[in-house]
Amino acid sequence: MTDQPDGILDGHGVAAARLDDWRLLFAALHARFRTGGFAQGVAFVDRIAEQAEKADHHPDIDLRYGFVHVRLSSHDAGGVTERDVSLARIISELADGLDLTPETGRLQVPELALDTADVEAVKPFWRAVLGYVDSEQDDELVDPDGRLPTMWFQETEPHETPRQRFHLDVRVPPEFAQQRIAAALEAGGTMVSEDRAPRFWVLADPEGNKACVTTWLGRTPPPE
Structure with missing residues (x-):
């Protein structure tokens, strides 16, 4: 191993x-x-x-x-x-x-992701309003009871407030990623980007709201 x-x-x-x-x-x-x-x-x-x-x-x-x-x-x-x-x-x-x-095929773990140009400014608010705590491993907020989705912060350059600040990440087993993507496309979604596949694919609903289907692949090098 x-x-x-x-x-x-x-x-x-x-x-x-x-x-x-x-x-x-x-x-x-x-x-x-x-x-x-x-x-x-x-x-x-x-x-x-x-x-x-x-x-x-x-x-x-x-x-x-x-x-x-x-x-x-x-x-x-x-x-x-x-x-x-x-x-x-x-x-x-x-x-x-x-x-x-x-x-x-029914296994999945959703995450909440917030675009922000100042993580330290907004993180305390979300920690308080959700009743979350800081993750011990990552710069994320987690439910102390382990029931609700992790919230992480995607750093961006300062910019005018966009129409969408949040997006949903859905982690699935790698062999079911294409099945989930196909279902989303069949339901009216579009493929925004496959550039980082198989780490993640960026999809959008008919109004342009984005979600990512993610897997563990491509995040660590394979064994030699």
């Missing part, structure tokens, strides 16, 4: 681990499993909890009627480590034992 400094795995390292049910989205592994109903989801979560206690490593879990979403990250390291890979394998085995279906 390819390790970044401090033992953090990048996208290439995670891909080399061959975790079929899991995808790296930003600094965490994500998996979603379709269940037969709420009771089966509870049973699955109970089994995950038992293994998490044994490993002393605890995932974030979203239990819904029809699915369970699991997020794994080593908070002390600030990203995905071998601990997460090991627990991901165990969780996949638990899901397989319950005949649960992985839904990798």
Whole structure:
């Protein structure tokens, strides 16, 4: 596997681990499993909890009627480590034992991005109004409970106020990026730029409001 400094795995390292049910989205592994109903989801979560206690490593879990979403990250390291890979394998085995279906195509993580010529001037306002805190790893604001989208600031030159200051970033697994883009174009969107693909594609709705579909590809060099 390819390790970044401090033992953090990048996208290439995670891909080399061959975790079929899991995808790296930003600094965490994500998996979603379709269940037969709420009771089966509870049973699955109970089994995950038992293994998490044994490993002393605890995932974030979203239990819904029809699915369970699991997020794994080593908070002390600030990203995905071998601990997460090991627990991901165990969780996949638990899901397989319950005949649960992985839904990798449903995985995504949205982000809010604000264009600004003065990050330090506007950041305190958004920290206060959203009840967010500073990220320990990046110059971003994050929900302390880990439920709501991260907000980051895209630096620009001073300019007159444009019609759009915010845009939405949607991180998806690389193999589903074209499917998501095609759906957006079919829904009336246009392709603004592919210059930075596969890192991200810039799309616009019929009124010109922009959104980016992003992946982990192209952000770190592949292993030699």
